[in-house]
Structures are given as structure tokens and as C-alpha cells.
Amino acid sequence: MATVNGYQGNTPVAAPAGTAASKQPVNAAKIVDTQSVLKRLQSELMALMMSGDSGISAFPEEDNIFCWKGTIQGSKDTVFEGTEYKLSLSFPNDYPFKPPKVKFETGCFHPNVDVYGNICLDILQDKWSSAYDVRTILISIQSLLGEPNISSPLNSQAAQLWSNQEEYRKMVEKLYKPGSA
Amino acid sequence: MVSDSITNAPIPSAPNSRDFSKKKRANRSAKLKQCKLDARREQWLSQGAVKSKGCKEEGNCARKERNRSLENPRRRDEDNNNNNNGSIHHESDSESPSNSPTNSLLGGGSGSDSGTNFIGSSSSSSSSISSSSSGGCCSGSISEEEEEDGCLDDWEAVADALAADDDNNKSEPEHENSYSQSPSESQLSMQSDSMPELTDGIGLDSVNSMTESAGMVPRMSGNNTRAWRPDDAYRPQSLPNLAKQRSFPVTNRHFGHGGVPWACNNVLTAPSSCPICYEDLDLTDSSFLPCLCGFRLCLFCHKRILEEDGRCPGCRKPYEHDQVESEASVQGSSLTFRLARSCSMVARS
Numbered sequence: 416m417a418t419v420n421g422y423q424g425n426t427p428v429a430a431p432a433g434t435a436a437s438k439q440p441v442n443a444a445k446i447v448d449t450q451s452v453l454k455r456l457q458s459e460l461m462a463l464m465m466s467g468d469s470g471i472s473a474f475p476e477e478d479n480i481f482c483w484k485g486t487i488q489g490s491k492d493t494v495f496e497g498t499e500y501k502l503s504l505s506f507p508n509d510y511p512f513k514p515p516k517v518k519f520e521t522g523c524f525h526p527n528v529d530v531y532g533n534i535c536l537d538i539l540q541d542k543w544s545s546a547y548d549v550r551t552i553l554i555s556i557q558s559l560l561g562e563p564n565i566s567s568p569l570n571s572q573a574a575q576l577w578s579n580q581e582e583y584r585k586m587v588e589k590l591y592k593p594g595s596a
Numbered sequence: 597m598v599s600d601s602i603t604n605a606p607i608p609s610a611p612n613s614r615d616f617s618k619k620k621r622a623n624r625s626a627k628l629k630q631c632k633l634d635a636r637r638e639q640w641l642s643q644g645a646v647k648s649k650g651c652k653e654e655g656n657c658a659r660k661e662r663n664r665s666l667e668n669p670r671r672r673d674e675d676n677n678n679n680n681n682g683s684i685h686h687e688s689d690s691e692s693p694s695n696s697p698t699n700s701l702l703g704g705g706s707g708s709d710s711g712t713n714f715i716g717s718s719s720s721s722s723s724s725i726s727s728s729s730s731g732g733c734c735s736g737s738i739s740e741e742e743e744e745d746g747c748l749d750d751w752e753a754v755a756d757a758l759a760a761d762d763d764n765n766k767s768e769p770e771h772e773n774s775y776s777q778s779p780s781e782s783q784l785s786m787q788s789d790s791m792p793e794l795t796d797g798i799g800l801d802s803v804n805s806m807t808e809s810a811g812m813v814p815r816m817s818g819n820n821t822r823a824w825r826p827d828d829a830y831r832p833q834s835l836p837n838l839a840k841q842r843s844f845p846v847t848n849r850h851f852g853h854g855g856v857p858w859a860c861n862n863v864l865t866a867p868s869s870c871p872i873c874y875e876d877l878d879l880t881d882s883s884f885l886p887c888l889c890g891f892r893l894c895l896f897c898h899k900r901i902l903e904e905d906g907r908c909p910g911c912r913k914p915y916e917h918d919q920v921e922s923e924a925s926v927q928g929s930s931l932t933f934r935l936a937r938s939c940s941m942v943a944r945s
Contacts (some may be wrong), residue, residue: 511872545909
């Protein structure tokens with residue numbers, strides 16, 4: 416039963432024709448789940464748009480509400496001030512009981528972000544709670560930019576340079592490519 | 597200005613203006629004006645006694661106008677000297693001492709418009725003839741307020757027609773004006789110089805206070821022959837306010853949306869919807885307190901979490917079933933209290 420908890424391209428998988436009778440209850444439960452996830456994501460989108468938080472935004476991709484594009488602006492008085500980063504969020508079918516997969520689409524020179532954009536953030540892994548939502552995720556990542564966890568870096572060069580904020584700022588500006596996606 | 601008042605004021609004489617009316621306007625309007633004058637005179641004569649009581653609220657307005665009307669007799673004398681064959685109507689109008697305030701009030705708008713206003717209301721209903729003729733000063737005609745909605749269409753139509761008529765006969769409004777109003781007022785004679793911009797500024801105080809206190813429908817300038825706009829400063833307050841009605845659901849919606857982030861953030865007070873699946877909490881869910889941290893969620897999501905990692909989303913501690921259930925039964929009173937609060941939240945949002 417790879418389809419029950421599996422990660423099938425973020426889209427609800429239609430029950431294949433000729434499914435055995437024993438599998439039908441599972442598929443029915445899955446459809447109900449998908450509907451509740453849809454409701455949750457739609458409500459989150461509404462709340463996010465109404466909240467008016469500064470410096471963060473997110474919106475679903477055109478045809479798939481399970482894939483969102485988010486943006487985070489570097490907080491004021493940090494080395495990331497004036498920069499803006501695109502992120503992709505892909506929600507599993509059992510969201511919010513499992514965390515979404517969040518990646519930086521824009522290159523980010525940060526101790527906890529690797530060269531592929533993967534983020535090392537506890538709430539996106541073992542510290543995830545179903546009470547978190549897109550808004551809290553984006554706010555957490557935004558604050559992570561200014562307060563990295565140096566002890567377990569994905570980017571060791573960034574972690575070493577963090578102590579020298581002036582040099583770090585220069586490196587951020589040098590590597591910042593807003594157009595890259 | 598003096599020369600204006602002299603040139604304008606002497607013109608009115610009943611036969612003359614009648615001739616004008618016959619030539620350039622339908623007989624009907626002249627008769628209406630005649631009716632109006634008669635009715636107004638009767639009204640004022642009969643209200644001479646009542647008036648002293650009635651003026652309490654709009655004392656400022658009326659007193660101001662009276663001061664102005666006190667100046668009028670002198671001018672009137674001058675005018676009469678210049679124009680010794682002043683019309684009967686003219687004399688009778690200005691002789692009744694209580695008439696001047698009304699005239700100056702009505703004169704707040706340009707002359708042709710106050711005439712329009714009067715005709716409109718009188719044509720809409722016979723009973724408003726007396727009320728509108730006196731309403732300018734003190735009687736505070738209640739019937740006028742009640743009828744405003746109903747008569748607005750007729751009144752508008754007549755006003756538009758008359759305005760068009762006035763456009764055709766540019767010279768006539770002045771004569772009409774000085775005929776129907778007390779002609780010797782300095783204010784009025786100045787206004788009749790075809791200066792609609794000025795009339796707005798001059799008549800603003802008196803007309804405004806008149807609108808508020810007496811509920812009259814004043815006409816401000818000859819250019820404005822349309823109905824009241826919702827944002828019109830001179831709009832009578834008795835007219836229904838559509839903006840207020842429209843704003844009501846907006847605030848409702850605001851509260852409705854405000855409830856969503858609130859339900860997420862504030863987990864200690866009972867939310868109206870499950871913070872996990874965003875479905876509304878029913879009574880069973882609202883009374884369900886699975887964790888000591890106070891984080892509430894619906895039974896379905898709770899069951900789902902128990903099947904997987906079994907930790908409370910609010911505090912990340914594992915759910916302890918036995919303890920929580922006994923806790924819930926012990927805290928019966930506080931549960932009902934929270935239940936009531938959650939109910940009130942639902943009702944409010």
C-alpha cells in the first residue's frame with residue numbers, strides 16, 4: 416500500500432480501474448483525507464492573505480493547491496536586509512499531520528541552507544506540529560535567516576563566516592541572484 | 597450691490613410677473629405660486645402665536661434670519677419709494693412680520709430653486725403645502741419628513757422641468773424670484789444676479805441648519821437639479837442612509853475572517869473551529885479537552901494523531917489518555933463554563 420502514506424506527486428491519486436474490492440475502503444478514506452487537506456489549505460491561504468504579515472507571502476501554483484510558491488524578505492537589521500527569496504512548499508496528502516517539504520528556490524548563503532536549497536529547520540522535521548501552518552513556517556524561516564543555528568550547519572563556509580557580519584553581508588550581496596529560480 | 601437691489605427689487609408687480617408667466621411659462625406654475633403665496637400667508641398668520649414656542653431648537657438660525665429681516669423694512673421702504681406701485685402680493689407678503697424669516701430661509705438657495713422646491717412639495721401632496729411653507733422657520737414639519745421619500749420622484753421631475761424652463765428663459769428667474777420672495781432682501785437681490793456659486797456660500801448656514809432642524813428639502817443652486825447624492829453635505833438626515841446599511845455586513849465579514857487566525861493563535865480559549873482541519877467544532881468537540889496544555893482539536897484529528905505519533909500539537913507532549921479523561925470528568929464545572937464561551941463565540945462570529 417504505497418499509496419496510503421506515499422507521496423505521489425502531491426496530487427490525489429485516482430483509484431485505478433479494476434481495483435480489488437479489498438482496496439476500496441482505503442481509497443475512500445484517502446479521498447476524504449484529500450478533501451480535508453484541501454479545506455485546510457484553502458483556509459490557510461485565506462488566513463495568510465488576510466493576515467497582512469510583512470515580508471512573507473505565499474500562493475498556490477496555478478493548477479495544484481498542494482504546491483505553493485512563497486517569498487521571504489530578509490529582515491531589517493540583518494545581513495539579509497534588502498534581499499528576497501523564493502521558496503517552494505509542497506504539501507503531502509496527510510498534511511498537516513506531516514510537514515510540507517520546503518526548499519529555497521533562490522540561492523541563499525546561509526549556514527542552515529545547502530546549495531540545493533534544502534533547509535535544516537527542526538520544525539520542518541522532528542519538531543513539526545500539525546498546529547503549524549504556512550504562515551508560521553514562513554515566519555520561522557524568516558527568523559532563521561537572522562538567527563542561524565551554527566552548531567549543525569549545512570553550509571560550513573557560511574557558518575564560519577557568520578561571525579564576521581560585514582564580510583558575510585558582502586558575500587550575501589555577491590551571491591544574491593534574485594532572478595534565479 | 598445696492599444698485600442691484602434697486603434694479604431687481606422694483607420689478608415685481610403682480611400683473612407684470614403674471615404677464616411673464618403667461619408668456620414664458622405655463623399658467624399652471626403661476627397658479628401654483630399664487631396658491632403658495634396664499635397658503636403661506638395664511639399659515640404665517642395663523643402661526644403667529646405658536647411661533648414663539650416653536651423656535652426653541654433652531655433659535656440660532658431663526659434669530660439670525662430675524663436680524664436680517666430686521667434690516668429689511670428699511671430697504672423695503674426705500675424700495676417702495678422707488679417703486680410706489682408695488683404689487684398687492686408684494687405688500688401683503690412683506691407686511692406680515694413673521695414672513696421675512698421664511699423668505700430669507702427659502703432665499704438661501706437661489707430664487708428659482710426655492711420656488712422649485714416649494715412647487716415640488718406642494719404638488720406631491722396637498723397637506724405639505726402648509727407644512728413646507730412654514731417649515732423653514734419653526735414648525736418643524738413632521739409631515740414633510742414622512743413624505744420626503746414618497747414625493748421625491750414627483751418633486752424631482754417638477755424640479756427638472758422647471759430647471760429646463762429656467763434655462764430657456766434666463767431673465768425670468770429674477771422676476772420670479774423677487775416676486776415670490778420678499779423682494780427687498782439684500783441677500784436675495786444679490787443672489788439673483790445669476791451667481792450660483794455665491795449663493796451656495798451665502799445660504800449655507802441658514803439652509804444647513806434648516807435642513808437639520810426642520811427637515812425641509814432645500815435646493816442649493818440652480819446647477820444642481822439632481823436627486824440627493826449619498827455623500828451630499830446638504831442631504832436631509834431623514835433620508836435613508838444606504839452607506840450605513842452597506843457597511844453593516846462589512847463589519848460582520850471582518851469579524852468572521854478575524855476568527856480564523858484567532859482560532860489558530862489563541863489555543864487557551866475555546867476556538868470555534870479545529871485548528872488542525874479547520875472544521876467547525878461541534879458541542880462534543882468543544883467540550884473535549886485532550887491535553888492539559890489546553891490545546892483543543894476535533895475528535896477526528898485527535899484520533900488521527902493518536903494513530904500516528906500521539907503527541908499534542910500544542911505542546912508536543914504525548915497524549916496521556918487516562919489522566920486527561922479523569923481530568924475532564926473532575927472539571928465538570930469549568931467545562932460547562934468553557935462550553936458556554938465557545939457557544940457565544942460561534943454566535944458572535
